[in-house]
Amino acid sequence: MNKRRVLIIGSGGREHALAWKLSQSPELERLFVAPGNAGTEPWNVPIPAQDISSLVEFALKEGIDLTLVGPEDPLSLGIVDAFQEAGLRIFGPTKAAAQLEGSKSFAKAIMESAKIPTAKCEVFENPDQAKTYIRALGAPCVLKADGLAAGKGVIVAMDLETALQAVDEIMDGNFGAAGKKLLIEEFLEGQEISLLCFADGITARPMVPVQDHKRALDGDKGLNTGGMGTYSPPPIWTTELEERVMRDLVNPTLKVMSERGTPFQGVLFMGLMLTEQGPKLLEYNVRFGDPETQVVMKRLDSDLLPVLWECTEGRVSEAVLEWKEEAAVCVVMAAPGYPSAYPKGLPIHLPESVEENSVIFHAGTRMNVGNLESLGGRVLGVTAAGQTIQQAREKAYTLVETIDFPQAHFRRDIGIKGLETGSIG
Ligand code: AMP
């Protein structure tokens, strides 16, 4: 068997979950994570995720066989192109293909040419024209900054006043270049599902479906965040829905991307809204989701490493992809105040051991002279699996109670929507 040296780029909960899974691979020779967090300490290399030239240099020096990119920023900066130019194998889309996430107007243009069901949308560069359009359209409507804005560039306006204010908020320089173009979208109603797919440029294979909880507070209230918790599988999802999404949304995307000379290799993450008219695409992401990956990796039974490898070879159809017949829940413990301003350096004490089938994934953590402390907004992803969503939920929340992180903010309703028909199979 070939043994591979693998480099993961990033430092969040997603990267800890990927490292946890890859570290179990029989094909792994050695793992590195740049820069990683306290959970990935045995594998960490102190190179920032955006320092592409140092990462290329490191990969060449260490003889890395495969690199896996977690966050979107290095992808949009062209890390895949730089690695490929240096003759290095890397899992993820090129800069041109990463525009599916990096530019919402580009994504909309691709959806249009691939005839993908999505919200109606207009793009504006002039605030007065945007406001005239909003007055005609009425509320609710959704306003989005065109570029990457760390998940904060979307405002769902339930009334006209909020919508008009949002135009100024986005276009008045708060978002820099990301706010130069503004998208105004029809408001869609339904349940949101994240469907992540392994894509090799031509073919895609879906992972298990996940439901994220984007708002900061229980009952989907409060500000939008990067995600406060996830569970899988959502009972609303069916095989028939999956076939429809692959046929009408995923495959046409890959076809259009390939035809325009920018084939998509990596994780194609479909942010779906299940509306009464059927599944519609809210957005593409071009990477593993966070905290979607925590539950997806918990449920992945087969080896991850060969799947990534087959994607880079254009042979994902041959990859073995097996999933556990279990439910998984991930509860994010965040710093108080997140997603607004929050303190750093809060002390955290973890239990010595955790129950079987549970994992505490680290996100914004670091070791400071032997002590674990918080460093980011989302700090831990407490993840557990069980026979049903109810069981997985109970295990995850029991584990949360054993963590000494007194000021942590977390939602208490992660997975509640999945209890309607909580058993699997
Ligand atoms: P995005 O970054 O585009 O995924 O938007 C962030 C969140 O805003 C999504 O997860 C949805 O909850 C919400 N959202 C985005 N677009 C729409 C839409 N057209 N209708 C309703 N909600 C939306």
Ligand code: GLY
């Ligand atoms: N949890 C949503 C994302 O990763 O974008």
